[in-house]
Amino acid sequence: MLNPIMAFSATRRMRSFKTMLIVIVYVAALLILAIAFLSPFFNDVVYLSTMTRGPLCYLALLAGQFGLLILIAPAMTSASVAGERERQTLDLLLVTNTGSFRIVIGKVMESFAMLALLILCGLPVMSLCLLTGGVSLLHILIGELFLLAEAFACVSIGVFCSSVSRSTVFSGVISYLVILAIGVVTALPFLSGYPQRITDVVYDRAKYAALTAGEARAMISPLLYLNPGFGLMALIQGELHFFSSYAELKGWGRILCTWLMADRAGWIFIALACAAGMLVISAILLGLASLMIRKGTKTIKSN
DSSP states (O other): OOOHHHHHHHHHHHTSHHHHHHHHHHHHHHHHHHHHHHGGGGSSSOOGGGGGHHHHHHHHHHHHHHHHHHHHHHHHHTTSSHHHHHTTOHHHHHTSSOOHHHHHHHHHHHHHHHHHHHHHHTHHHHHGGGGGSSOOHHHHHHHHHHHHHHHHHHHHHHHHHHHTOSSHHHHHHHHHHHHHHHHHHHTHHHHTTOTHHHHHHHTSHHHHHHOOHHHHHHHSOGGGGGOHHHHHHHHHHHHHOHHHHHHHHHTOHHHHHHHHHHHHHOHHHHHHHHHHHHHHHHHHHHHHHHHHHHHHHHHHHHO
């Protein structure tokens, strides 16, 4: 049976002209970015150096949507539960047959459906990169799956923060801080020089040559698989090998070794593992949000 919270909110959202306007602005921004990168292909003569524009356009569109989703999701979900408290309508929801978990799922799916619509509407723009070469359909589909996982994670964080907040403003601020905290904490193994054992393998050519993909994946810290930024960087690294080249240029030995290990592990695996890690974080936060609402229910009954 369709979630009543999602059905009501989705119907109200899709009937609004504002939704159509948001989609138009979002796709137009992506299209302008794509044209800026692909404009040399419109000339009569295309040079060999121009062929790198296709992968660069794909990565720019991917990174741009990644940043936009982080900015949009908390703003969309800050009023999901906190707004009900401010309007004093949460009590009415809690005394109905709709359980706390269904309320949370309804709020999450309402906002996620909107973000998923934006991502899918941006797919034709990203597909323009296929015309230039250098980008395969697999790259684009994995990028889309990664963005969908990121959108769901950001929405889950926003709903969780909204469930523990009393005001929409405080909920929005906390959402951005939680996203920042997750990004920093899960990146600590990468920033703290943890890969000493990785350098021992990479600097030994015989060991590195014999290293299997499974062994390389096991040597990467599990915390990094919970970092969405690491997944995005893996997608960029798999396409352009930018980070390993830049680390080698700057002489950052341990960071270079980490990316060489990531290359051996496989960028597709890392991107999908980070997407799975974001979904795990989402499930935990949604469970906690449900408990917070249930706690509020008990408080109401006791009063």
